[in-house]
Amino acid sequence: MARRRKPTEPEPAAIAPVVRAAWTGFATGTGRAIRGVTPLADGADREHGQPHDGLGTVLLLTGLLLAVAMWTHPGGAAGTVLHVVAALAGGTAGILAYALPAGLLYLAVQVLRLPDGFATPALIRQAAGTGLAGAGIAGVAALAADAGGLLGRITGVAPAHLLTAWVMGPVLVLATLAGLITATGFTTVRLPRRRKAATVVGVLEDELLLDDDEDEDDAFTATAASVPTPAAPAAPAAPAAAAANGPATAAPVPVSPAPAGAASPAGPQPAAAAQQAAPATAGGWQLPPLSLLSAGEAPQRRSAASDEVKAKLQGVLDEFKVAAKVSGYRRGPSVTRYEITVGPGVKVSKITGLEQNFALALGTPSVRMLSPIPGKSAVGVEIPNSDRDTVTLGDVIRAHAAAWASRNGHRLLVGLGKDVDGQPVTAVLATMPHFLIAGATGAGKSGCLNSLLISVLTRATPDEVRLLLIDPKRVELAAYKHLPHLVRPIVTDPVKAVDALQWLVAEMDRRYDALAAAGVRNIDDYNRKARKDGTPTLPYLLAVVDELADLMLVAKANAKAAKAAGEDDGEPTAEDLIVRILQLARAAGIHLVLATQRPSVDVVTGLIKANLPVRLAFAVASMPDSRVILDAPGAEKLLGRGDGLFVPVGAATPIRLQGAWVSDAEIAAVVKHWRGQQPTTSTAPASTPDTAPAEPETTPAPAETPDPARMGTVDAGADHDVFLQAVDLVVTSQFGSTSMLQRKLRIGFAKAGRLMDLMHDAGIVGPAEGSRARDVLKKPDELPALLAALGGPEPVPAAADGATVLAFPHRSHP
Numbered sequence: 001m002a003r004r005r006k007p008t009e010p011e012p013a014a015i016a017p018v019v020r021a022a023w024t025g026f027a028t029g030t031g032r033a034i035r036g037v038t039p040l041a042d043g044a045d046r047e048h049g050q051p052h053d054g055l056g057t058v059l060l061l062t063g064l065l066l067a068v069a070m071w072t073h074p075g076g077a078a079g080t081v082l083h084v085v086a087a088l089a090g091g092t093a094g095i096l097a098y099a100l101p102a103g104l105l106y107l108a109v110q111v112l113r114l115p116d117g118f119a120t121p122a123l124i125r126q127a128a129g130t131g132l133a134g135a136g137i138a139g140v141a142a143l144a145a146d147a148g149g150l151l152g153r154i155t156g157v158a159p160a161h162l163l164t165a166w167v168m169g170p171v172l173v174l175a176t177l178a179g180l181i182t183a184t185g186f187t188t189v190r191l192p193r194r195r196k197a198a199t200v201v202g203v204l205e206d207e208l209l210l211d212d213d214e215d216e217d218d219a220f221t222a223t224a225a226s227v228p229t230p231a232a233p234a235a236p237a238a239p240a241a242a243a244a245n246g247p248a249t250a251a252p253v254p255v256s257p258a259p260a261g262a263a264s265p266a267g268p269q270p271a272a273a274a275q276q277a278a279p280a281t282a283g284g285w286q287l288p289p290l291s292l293l294s295a296g297e298a299p300q301r302r303s304a305a306s307d308e309v310k311a312k313l314q315g316v317l318d319e320f321k322v323a324a325k326v327s328g329y330r331r332g333p334s335v336t337r338y339e340i341t342v343g344p345g346v347k348v349s350k351i352t353g354l355e356q357n358f359a360l361a362l363g364t365p366s367v368r369m370l371s372p373i374p375g376k377s378a379v380g381v382e383i384p385n386s387d388r389d390t391v392t393l394g395d396v397i398r399a400h401a402a403a404w405a406s407r408n409g410h411r412l413l414v415g416l417g418k419d420v421d422g423q424p425v426t427a428v429l430a431t432m433p434h435f436l437i438a439g440a441t442g443a444g445k446s447g448c449l450n451s452l453l454i455s456v457l458t459r460a461t462p463d464e465v466r467l468l469l470i471d472p473k474r475v476e477l478a479a480y481k482h483l484p485h486l487v488r489p490i491v492t493d494p495v496k497a498v499d500a501l502q503w504l505v506a507e508m509d510r511r512y513d514a515l516a517a518a519g520v521r522n523i524d525d526y527n528r529k530a531r532k533d534g535t536p537t538l539p540y541l542l543a544v545v546d547e548l549a550d551l552m553l554v555a556k557a558n559a560k561a562a563k564a565a566g567e568d569d570g571e572p573t574a575e576d577l578i579v580r581i582l583q584l585a586r587a588a589g590i591h592l593v594l595a596t597q598r599p600s601v602d603v604v605t606g607l608i609k610a611n612l613p614v615r616l617a618f619a620v621a622s623m624p625d626s627r628v629i630l631d632a633p634g635a636e637k638l639l640g641r642g643d644g645l646f647v648p649v650g651a652a653t654p655i656r657l658q659g660a661w662v663s664d665a666e667i668a669a670v671v672k673h674w675r676g677q678q679p680t681t682s683t684a685p686a687s688t689p690d691t692a693p694a695e696p697e698t699t700p701a702p703a704e705t706p707d708p709a710r711m712g713t714v715d716a717g718a719d720h721d722v723f724l725q726a727v728d729l730v731v732t733s734q735f736g737s738t739s740m741l742q743r744k745l746r747i748g749f750a751k752a753g754r755l756m757d758l759m760h761d762a763g764i765v766g767p768a769e770g771s772r773a774r775d776v777l778k779k780p781d782e783l784p785a786l787l788a789a790l791g792g793p794e795p796v797p798a799a800a801d802g803a804t805v806l807a808f809p810h811r812s813h814p
């Protein structure tokens, strides 16, 4: 008769889930502890499943039990049990039983830290090699001293009956050696393989790096002779050599190993390695060390909170009887993406339709569904992490340490952040070739601009990249005002910002003239040729506008007011200029980064958007705002503080990323590094006098001494008459403004800019001073003699009233 269970006795069915839950909790905790001590390997969590915590924990416990049994001899009842275990192990493996716990513990750690499917071939190879070596050792031990246990008898004694011990001995030794070689790979030469983030950006970056290799190599070789030997990055090790390299290289670059926690998810490319490989100097400039950029927190791959969310999502699916399974998750820096595998015959819309229910179950409005997850046949649900990780630019750069350290890569390589898989996202601004960053206030635009600028400043000298910073908000970019990379002081006045854009258009035209004269198609070809010919190269020009709305709206308001007053002079608007640059500037090496917190159609107009395919949206207030930026909804569900959606070149779907962060202290350190540096040699002066490094805002540029000897040599070619009219206008009005010349002489901006440059060459006006009109260095009473010197008509005698008579009748202004 079956025993009746007492009413107080728990049902076995009720015990089982408790035990299972306790075991799962224990195994998960063990796995997390192991992973906390030994971080995942490069790319370990990208394409693979979760680690096997259950199997790993069983192996770990077995290894520990055997270790205690074999290596210690405890007394008491436990000792008796362990003695039996040791006897069993010894009987099976002989003397090898002493090494068995070490093997099991190693295997357990590998199973716990490596995700399913990752490094499986390597693990199988190691296990097979170890097995073969074990069989060989046990066989030899069995033949020599009957100490090989059951295993040794099978592998050594039994075959020796057939082949004799004289044959089996050497065979077993050879088998042992072969096993050891297979397991350790001791004799194989392993070339390091570079792993890259499999983003569209990464691919582009690869192409670019390869493309540039050849000529950049040339450049480096060519300059190596004329430039002092770069100071060894590990300068403390070779102070004497560094000191011998002249002033620019004498100061050793401080190199410190990456602070604790610098391990990046993209793998073991240690910061120190990047520093060692990076040349400290380039063209006489000294590049800042990457150690100025700090490391973030070590990313967490799993957390109890994420496991809980996974269970809740599964709960919702079960509740609505949808045959789908939450098969896993990827924990990114700010959100975790849960993957739902859809069962056969289940409509995907049934899952996506549960968005509100997921939000309700989790108590968060920010649920974003992806159907499907790009590259996978699964539906994604992105849920904000309760504890977000800060992604530092230092970590993103160090994850691409090799690319950053290399002088072969593109100077406009920038770190943007990390994607949901925790992989670094980088981009080459030159391929984009322009970039729109938009988001509500506080969403992370300035953080992103800082990351872009600091990325460039860690790799590019002023000979290689020049910056034009337009900051109508006045404070956002102020930290950069002392950089030698600036082509002019930071422009803070929206009206003057339009002048700066005009200058940029003129610079673009001048560059096109230079490209045409050299018979090349773009700046890269031009620089390649210049290096071969030993002539100056052209720097890239990166213009950053923070805030586009101020510029567009103020300029629009001014134009409207001028029109109302009947003064519409047909000058190009900010939009006209921006569109022109967006359309044409790429070949000239000019790239625009536009940031705005007003993603409305009057700021990000259709024309601007049509020419700006690469965009990054941070959190916005509404879906229409998201549509303005991305042509799709999604940005309204972002979390702010650097959580963004990035549309790279040619991408169909945006990449969700957590923007990289640089602190004010890091910006200050990098700017301080550059401030005050003067190159010992300069390989690439700017293309025009206008692109010479600007004096800081506080120090007005000294007026250039006019050189009368230069006047006769000024040659305006076919435009000589117009040039003389321009000189007349400028000297008479004492106003060295390019736009004034445009208006009065009805000429284009490029021509007006060229005439102004000629006047500068002739010592009539001073150098360009930001967006201000140039100083006029000639007085009206000097005009007749001046015109005569320039080959103009004979001086006209002064009028009887003493007023200067203009040598040229001005065209009437409509």
Ligand SMILES: Nc1ncnc2c1ncn2[C@@H]1O[C@H](COP(=O)(O)OP(=O)(O)OP(=O)(O)O)[C@@H](O)[C@H]1O
Pocket (backbone or CB within 6 Å): 390, 391, 439, 440, 441, 442, 443, 444, 445, 446, 447, 448, 597, 641, 642, 643, 658, 659, 660, 661
């Ligand atoms: N990538 C990031 N990582 C962590 N925190 C960030 C990040 N970006 C921004 N934040 C946080 O959000 C705050 C606001 O960011 P930021 O100044 O970049 O916003 P913004 O979009 O430029 O705003 P505004 O338009 O008002 O200037 C920062 O002070 C910082 O605390």
